Amino acid sequence: MFSFDTEKSSQSSEMIFPMYSEISFANILKKLEVPHESSQEVSILQNPDLEPIGPERRTWGLWSYAGYWGVLNLSVWTFSVGSSLLSLGLNIQQSMGALTVGNILIVLYTCLNSYPGETYHIGYTVCQRMVFGVYGSALGILIRIILSIVYYGSQAWLGGLCFVVIFSTFSESYLNMENTFPESVAMTTRDFIGFLVFQVISIPFFFIKPEKMNIFVNISCIMALFGLVSVFVYLYCINGGPGPIYYEKVELSASETGWMWLYAMSVWYGALSPDITNQSDFSRFSSSRKKLVIGVFVGIFFTEIIPLAGLISASCSLELYGESYWLPTDICLQWLQDNYSPRMRCACFFLGLSFLSSELSLNLLSNGFAGGMDLAGVCPRYINIVRGSIITALLSWCVQPWTFYNTSSTFSTVMSSFGVIVTPIIGIIVSDFTLVRRNRLRINDLYTTSKDGDFYFTKGVNWRAILCSLQLWFQVFQGWPLLQTLTSS
Template sequence: MPSQISKARVQHWSKRLECPVDENANYENTYWCNRDLIPIPPDRRTWTWQGYAGYWIITGANNSAWMAGSTLISLGLSVSQSMGVIVGSSLIIAIIAIVAGWMGSHDYLGFTVMSRASWGMIGGFWPVLNRIMTACIWMGIQTYWGGQAIKIVLGAVIGPKYAFMSNTLPASANVDTCSLVSFFIFLVVFFPCLFVPPEKLQMPLRIAFIMIVCNIFGMLIWAVRTAGGAGSLMSTGPTESGSMLSWNTVYGIQAILGLWSGGIVGQSDWTRYAKTQNASIFGQGVTAPLTIIITALCGVIITSATYEIYGQYFWNPFELLLHVQSVSMTPAARAGTFFSGLAFLASQLALCIILNGISTGMDMAALCPRWINIRRGCVVLTIIAVAVCPWNYVNSASTFITVLSGWSIFLSGMTGILISDYFLVRKRQLHVGDMYLGNSSSAYWYTYGVNWRAVVAWAMSIWPLLPGFVRRVQGTANGNGWDHCYDLSYFFGFFMAVFVHWGLHAAFPAKKQTGQSPFVMELHRGEMIEGHQPSYESSSNHDGEAVIIGEKNV
């Protein structure tokens, strides 16, 4: 009897904790499906071109773009050469973002579900887990910098009493008391943002990107005016020459691509909310490269100008503002750092939501759709981000950061497989209902749930890069063949995965490799859950969307 009571309680709470289901929904929560994994219905497609323009202003105008110049200059490039690399890299980022986002804006499916088509129903967990792992660390790092924005804002409001409070933590903690307190204040501010649905984020993002743009140009005007010019760094020539300079230029392109590799592979997570099929293209094709280029250029000019003011280079804008407060607490300095810190706070809130929270929340939803949706996934991600103590990675452990920034060697192959599978193998035709069938009746079950073709393609895209990757992490790279192969890492991994995946599918075709069928509608929910494969006769309504007009069990 007690065991029966316990079992009943477990079933009761299991049912109560299931993800909410929309009223009159055409789906049910299963081990493969919930509200956030189904093709986005028309009433939730609310994003316009302005929303995507704002998305890319926030994504492009961040610390990574601001400090891109420092990465390239440290490789021996001049400022003009560095900007040339950034222009070329940002255009490549725009092209890949458009292509990777196409499946979202046309089939309304995100990266998580699309991975099932290319990797298999079970194999699709592998790229998802890769993104989750990296996102947990990046989320922690971004929340830490959000804490630094809080530190700047409160330091401007409260004054030295807060900004320079005595540190009670040991040096081994890798964080001071004020930064730790600010970090947790940021989490309190950030946590309610997790409960805003993705389709309702456009207005908050518009406010954020207006603040970000004003802040960048405001800091630029202040720095140049105070320094009396752009500074001497702008006219400094390259410190490398010959083949070393050429290979460092190539590696610089890979480094810039790597910074956005996680965001562009998951573009469909956001383009699936597009109100029209081409709504995202302006943001991806114009706003993305323009924002990255302008932010990087402003970052270089501000760093160069402030060197003339303070006698040292501050590549990180947070460190620059904190230094301003440390040398001056005049009303003008406090007002300037307050508004600038407020803009960076808005930037960090938006970055944590759109680059880490929502996308990774959907990835986590794929692990357990019945009980995890985007909102709950975001909460889990935030908890893990706190648990990893991100200040250890920001203030020390440079080797770990090198590993994290080089993770693009794994993501480039996954991007290639995703694009190859959708455009070349399937020719943009999907059996959407099969993406929610976890048995051999699914077109995407392959061999025990895993598409071995994708596994081989991914392995072939990374193994030649691993020796150079390890040597780069260990600091032993000396320009041999393995090192130069790694210098080409993103391009090599991407194109190798594209052609190997395509070639293997051409040589060993899979079941239902082409052809299409719509998402399983309400009348077929029982069939989907029980694992039977329905067949359809379909046509299109006046909006061009598939409508089932007949059915039969197979």
């Protein structure tokens, strides 16, 4: 018979495998928790990124908000938004009129939705607990996460096109690179390389605190303003006028024109609606309510020249090149194809760099950091803004953003549908905070699952708010097919 000394065996195994004796599943989970100080609490509802921010981080003033909202207009996408509006049958003047009315609504909704974050210095994720309950908040958070992923991919694709312009100024062979993708893939090898580089170069920026990005955003606004206006001025001058599209007459009845205005407003509002929805994520950095409101107004209205510049540039390019170029990157590539001289290469390099700066700052703040903040609300113990932003960037590949820019009709449908989804959430947040709660909140109750908390409602869910949202979505989606039918007829 063999005797087996369990004590000696245990000791010998610990000597051979000392590491395994110390590691447990609980220790692994502990190491995966978000970085935090010993005095900071991490739970299923709380981590340092979700807590109300202190006075030392409330540094955004008028120009910070002017830059944040200005960069939304000073971007490649905004320059090209006219393609969606003119496809509805409107002319340039009517398209700009619809944009102006849409901007009035955007400023109003943005300022109203800023107050929870500006007053209590909490983000959109925590505001959802106020409306839908500590558990029901997952509904609003998941919707915003999906929009962040979609928008991140969309803007990353445009950022990749900026890299295409920059790389093309270095190498004519890159400019004329042979496409190795099949025709069924709605992109070229050259464009894919630019998209990949933009995705990679964005990652290090996620390790910067969001409130520290304001200076970079303001610099990007200045660069993009000069770049986009330069493209417009150059095309206007060499063409000798605004081009044929500017003088086109509208062949719509008064009723049809009214519907087109409404649809054009929904396209523009829908494109910016995700940023309106999570405005509390950035209004919590505000140093003054007055500066916030003025900054939003300046950022939105004083950059309205860019959509107009894009419309007239497309009109000029139609007369000059026989094709309407809606993206400023396409215009630069056309110039390089026509004249690959050192002077033209230098001009296009700096233009591409200016476009890239705005796309990078826009995508980081409005989509990357926003998605990171929302994902932090889903799993606060293990996801913070940095980790959530990286996850958003990785998931953006799944939406295949290159397909968004195949046709203007597809693009406008996608953009306008976003407003339909998030507007009920905006309305409920504003109504609940201002009318029901009279701007008063018990902040501690937003971070507890106690049944005695103000936001526990019925087992953590405010079913009245959820049913209200479902009813609004049902009513809107009932009318949406009718509006699309009217606009397509």
